[in-house]
Amino acid sequence: MDFPLVLLLIPAAGIAAAIFLIVVLARRRH
Amino acid sequence: MDGDELVRDYLGRLDAASWPLPPERRAELADEVREHIETALAEAGRRDSVTVRNVLERLGRPEEIVSSEVDSEPAPPRWIEARIAEAAAKAPTLGALEIIAILLLTAGAFLLPVFGPAIGLVLVWLSTRWTRREKLIATAIVVVIFVLPIVGLLVVTDG
Numbered sequence: 001m002d003f004p005l006v007l008l009l010i011p012a013a014g015i016a017a018a019i020f021l022i023v024v025l026a027r028r029r030h
Numbered sequence: 031m032d033g034d035e036l037v038r039d040y041l042g043r044l045d046a047a048s049w050p051l052p053p054e055r056r057a058e059l060a061d062e063v064r065e066h067i068e069t070a071l072a073e074a075g076r077r078d079s080v081t082v083r084n085v086l087e088r089l090g091r092p093e094e095i096v097s098s099e100v101d102s103e104p105a106p107p108r109w110i111e112a113r114i115a116e117a118a119a120k121a122p123t124l125g126a127l128e129i130i131a132i133l134l135l136t137a138g139a140f141l142l143p144v145f146g147p148a149i150g151l152v153l154v155w156l157s158t159r160w161t162r163r164e165k166l167i168a169t170a171i172v173v174v175i176f177v178l179p180i181v182g183l184l185v186v187t188d189g
Contacts, residue, residue: 006180007143013176014135014147017168021154022132024164025124 033082037067044092050100059099063089127157135172147172 031039044063048056070085071077089095124132131153138146151172155165 009176010143011139013172014139017171018132018135021168
């Protein structure tokens with residue numbers, strides 16, 4: 001397995017999910 | 031107990047019994063009853079304990095006055111709904127659990143590769159701030175961005 005790819009994909013996946021969850025909460029507050 | 035003490039005692043009982051009423055209605059009811067007593071005593075021209083007792087007896091027990099008010103109150107009272115909405119608006123958007131989940135999903139990916147975001151997702155599922163649908167979408171985002179390319183890569187490499 002391409003190790004740098006894994007290192008890139010893990011944060012990308014986590015950050016994308018985190019952004020989605022934060023946006024959902026922020027929108028609900030308004 | 032003299033007349034004034036009887037009135038104070040009666041109003042105190044009314045105040046104690048009127049807790050189920052909205053605060054504004056509670057104050058309004060106390061004013062109405064006080065006014066009613068004062069008018070009745072002014073009409074009687076006396077404030078002795080016997081006259082006051084008669085006036086208060088005609089009014090009925092404070093508990094009865096409140097229960098008739100409670101029965102006429104539309105359910106659920108709007109003030110309760112307003113309080114709930116107010117409390118919900120004041121509730122912090124992110125609790126400790128949510129902050130840790132977000133940190134694990136982001137910074138955790140660098141500090142604890144694979145395990146950080148995995149634990150972060152578990153915490154997201156434990157949280158009550160997100161709906162089931164939102165949790166599913168967040169999990170899907172992780173799966174699509176992280177798991178699928180790796181599986182695809184493995185398939186291509188093996189093939």
